[in-house]
Amino acid sequence: MDRLDREILRLLQQDATMAVSEIAEKIGLTTTPCWRRIQSLEQQGVIKQRVALLDANKLNLGMTVFVQVKAGKHDISWLTTFAEHAAKIEQIVEFYRMSGEYDYLLKVMVADMQAFDEFYKQLVSGVDLSDVTSSFAMEQIKYTTALPV
Incomplete structure (x- = not known):
C-alpha cells in the first residue's frame, strides 16, 4: 500500500x-x-464495506453503557453459547474478549435506564455468567470510525 x-x-x-x-x-x-x-x-478486504453513520441521539439511543462480563465457565462451549447469545441482542454494538479481570467487554446503546434494564435482563437470561458490571458514559469526548492510515 x-x-x-x-x-x-x-x-x-x-x-x-x-x-x-x-x-x-x-x-x-x-x-x-x-x-x-x-x-x-x-x-484485498482493506475496504470491508461502505456504510452510513447514524446519529444515536436522533434515534433515541443516547445512553452508552460499557458492560463487563466474567465468564461462567472457561471453555469453548461456554464461549460459543455466550457469543451466539450476545450476537442476537441488537443493543450490543461492539463485543470483545478481553485480558484482565473481566473476560468480555460489550458496548451497548440504549434509550434510557428502563431500556438498559430490559437489555440487562435479556443478557443474563439463559447464560451462566459469573459477574456483570456496567459503566454509563457521561460524555463522549471523541468518536471516530476513521482508522489512522
Whole structure:
C-alpha cells in the first residue's frame, strides 16, 4: 500500500459517497487508475464495506453503557453459547474478549435506564455468567470510525 492508497482511504473514511472523479482529483490521479485502486482495496478486504453513520441521539439511543462480563465457565462451549447469545441482542454494538479481570467487554446503546434494564435482563437470561458490571458514559469526548492510515 503506497501513499496514494492511504490518501484514498483517508478520503473514503471521511465520505464514502465521494465520487471517484473527486477522489482522483484530490490525490492527483485520473479517474480510471483511481477506480482501479479502490477496486483493488476492496478485493484485498482493506475496504470491508461502505456504510452510513447514524446519529444515536436522533434515534433515541443516547445512553452508552460499557458492560463487563466474567465468564461462567472457561471453555469453548461456554464461549460459543455466550457469543451466539450476545450476537442476537441488537443493543450490543461492539463485543470483545478481553485480558484482565473481566473476560468480555460489550458496548451497548440504549434509550434510557428502563431500556438498559430490559437489555440487562435479556443478557443474563439463559447464560451462566459469573459477574456483570456496567459503566454509563457521561460524555463522549471523541468518536471516530476513521482508522489512522
